[in-house]
Amino acid sequence: MKFFVDTADVPAIRDLNDLGMVDGVTTNPSLILKSGRDIIEVTREICGIVEGPVSAEVVALEADAMIAEGRHLAEIAPNIAVKLPLTWDGLKACKVLTGEGKMVNVTLCFSANQALLAAKAGASFISPFIGRLDDINLDGMQLIADIRQIYDNYGFETEILAASIRTVNHVTEAAKIGADVMTAPPEVIRKLASHPLTDKGLETFLADWQKTGQKIL
Numbered sequence: 001m002k003f004f005v006d007t008a009d010v011p012a013i014r015d016l017n018d019l020g021m022v023d024g025v026t027t028n029p030s031l032i033l034k035s036g037r038d039i040i041e042v043t044r045e046i047c048g049i050v051e052g053p054v055s056a057e058v059v060a061l062e063a064d065a066m067i068a069e070g071r072h073l074a075e076i077a078p079n080i081a082v083k084l085p086l087t088w089d090g091l092k093a094c095k096v097l098t099g100e101g102k103m104v105n106v107t108l109c110f111s112a113n114q115a116l117l118a119a120k121a122g123a124s125f126i127s128p129f130i131g132r133l134d135d136i137n138l139d140g141m142q143l144i145a146d147i148r149q150i151y152d153n154y155g156f157e158t159e160i161l162a163a164s165i166r167t168v169n170h171v172t173e174a175a176k177i178g179a180d181v182m183t184a185p186p187e188v189i190r191k192l193a194s195h196p197l198t199d200k201g202l203e204t205f206l207a208d209w210q211k212t213g214q215k216i217l
């Protein structure tokens with residue numbers, strides 16, 4: 001499973017990237033707002049750190065304007081994935097931009113039918129939002145499973161990018177289903193390393209080591 005980090009926070013990206021944990025980055029207008037940075041400037045900086053796809057989202061609503069914004073964003077760096085919303089205009093823009101050889105991440109996906117359309121429009125990535133479905137008492141993980149089954153049934157190459165991941169269990173479940181990629185905030189990725197029994201075991205080992213009176217170095 002590829003790990004994308006869902007943030008425009010450059011120090012956090014750098015930190016995880018140094019550990020080899022970052023296969024790509026996803027941003028959106030809310031994350032750009034949170035960063036307090038200019039979209040072009042911060043995206044260029046991220047593309048200079050991370051080798052994999054860096055999603056940058058358009059804000060236009062009409063296909064031609066989306067295409068123009070997408071082309072502009074794609075000029076930032078060769079590893080830009082233009083992020084388009086799952087609307088009819090977004091699908092039209094997806095078809096055009098992927099036809100030009102650009103990577104496209106179709107976002108705000110909340111149904112299997114939407115994911116089917118994105119694949120037919122040639123999307124490189126589909127981003128189903130798990131957490132936001134769970135928020136309204138629907139089953140976000142079932143959507144990942146449904147899309148996996150449909151894409152496998154027909155051999156679609158669009159990668160399933162499990163998004164709106166809020167918990168470490170979301171990561172496990174999405175990996176078990178076979179999502180190609182997951183994108184999560186840096187704090188969720190860091191939490192993947194935590195286990196109370198690891199902490200407890202380490203505490204015991206260190207206490208016993210003290211008693212031996214030995215040193216390794």
Ligand code: G3P
Binds near residue numbers: 028131163
């Ligand atoms: O990648 C999409 C993600 O940023 C949405 O997450 O937590 O705002 O639903 P969230």
